[in-house]
Amino acid sequence: MDNITLTFVESRYPRELIKHLTEKRNFLVEETSPGIYIIKGDILPIQIINSRQLSGEENIWLKELDIRLSAPQLLRILEEIARFGKGVQTKAYLDIIMRANETKLQEALQMGRTALPTLDEVLEGVGLTAIWEARGEAIGEARGVAIGEARGKEEMARNMLKSGFPVEQIAALSGLDVGKVRTLADA
Secondary structure, eight states: OTTOOEEEEESSOOHHHHHIIIIISOOEEEEEETTEEEEESSSSOEEEEETTTSOTTTOHHHHTOOSSOOHHHHHHHHHHHHHHOTTSOOHHHHHHHHHHTHHHHHHHHHHOOTTSOOHHHHHHHTTHHHHHHHHHHHHHHHHHHHHHHHHHHHHHHHHHHHTTOOHHHHHHHHOOOHHHHHHHHHO
16 A cells, blocks of 8 residues: 555646545645645545646656647657667556557657657567567467367377277376267267
C-alpha cells in the first residue's frame, strides 16, 4: 500500500472533485506546483493533475497524457523518446499514448519528419520489440515441445502396437486415450 498513488489526470480544473474532497471528506488539498494537487487525509496518497496548467517544457510526459493530442504533439513525444535513447523507461507511457491517440499517431507518423524515428525504432528503443520477440519465442518453443511430446507418444504407441501390446495397456503407458491408440492401430 505504501507504493501506490492514485492519480487523476484532467484537462481542466476539477472544481467539483476538489470541493467534494475538502468539504465532504475533509481532506487537505495542496497545490505543490502549477497543475499538480496533492490530496492528504485518505488511506492512499492521491494526486490530481490539471494538464492544461502544466508547463510543457518541464512536464512533457505528464502534460501529454491526453486523449486529444494533435499530430505535432505526438511527434514531439516521439522525438523526446528518441532523444533520451534506450535507457528511458517509457514502455507504459508510450502504450497509453498510443492506445488513446491511435488515429493521431498514424497521422503524426505520416507527417514524416526526417529527424523523426520510425515507430519500429521507437518501439525497439524502449525495449518493446525485444519483449514481443521473447514472448513469441517462448510461445513457439512451448508449441514445439507439445508437438514433439505428442509425436513421441504416438511413435511409442505404434511401436507397442507392433510388439503386440493390448490397446488399453498402450493407452495407460503412453498417456494417449484409448480412441487415439485405436486410430493408430487402424492406420
